Amino acid sequence: MKPRQRKALITIAGVWILTATLLLIATNAFAQDRPGQGNVYNQLQVFVEVLQKLKQNYVTDLSDEELIEEAIKGMLRSTDPHTTYFTRDEFQDFTTSTKGSFGGLGIQIDKIGDYITVVSPIEGTPAYRMGITAGDRIIKVD
Structure with missing residues (x-):
C-alpha cells in the first residue's frame, strides 16, 4: 500500500472511530439526562x-x-x-369469547339499579335471534 493511501485509510478510520465514540457518549448522556424518565x-x-x-x-x-x-x-x-x-392461554380464551365460539345466550349485561339489564345482544346468538334488545331487563330466569 502506498503511503498516501495508507494515510487516507488511517484518517478515514480515525474519523469513524471518533464519530462512533461521540455518538456513544451523546446517546449515554441523553439516556441519563432525560427529565422525569430516569x-x-x-x-x-x-x-x-x-x-x-x-x-x-x-x-x-x-x-x-x-x-x-x-x-x-x-x-x-x-x-x-x-x-x-393476557398469558397465551388467557388470550386464547379471550379470543374465543369475542369471536362468538361459546355457549350461552349471547348478551352483554350490567346491573342497573335493582335489575340485570341487557347492554347489547351479540349478533348471531340465540338472544339476538329471539329479539332481545339493549335496555331489556331480566326479571326472571326459568
Whole structure:
C-alpha cells in the first residue's frame, strides 16, 4: 500500500472511530439526562437483580415465566382498570369469547339499579335471534 493511501485509510478510520465514540457518549448522556424518565436500563437492571435474589433466596423454586408475568400484571394494574395483560392461554380464551365460539345466550349485561339489564345482544346468538334488545331487563330466569 502506498503511503498516501495508507494515510487516507488511517484518517478515514480515525474519523469513524471518533464519530462512533461521540455518538456513544451523546446517546449515554441523553439516556441519563432525560427529565422525569430516569435511566430505564438502570431501572431494568434493578429489576433483574431483584429477580435473581428472589430466585436464589426464596424458600421454594420459582418460575421465571410466572414471576415476569406477575410483574407485568402489577405494572399494568398501576395504570387504569381497563389495561390488562393476557398469558397465551388467557388470550386464547379471550379470543374465543369475542369471536362468538361459546355457549350461552349471547348478551352483554350490567346491573342497573335493582335489575340485570341487557347492554347489547351479540349478533348471531340465540338472544339476538329471539329479539332481545339493549335496555331489556331480566326479571326472571326459568
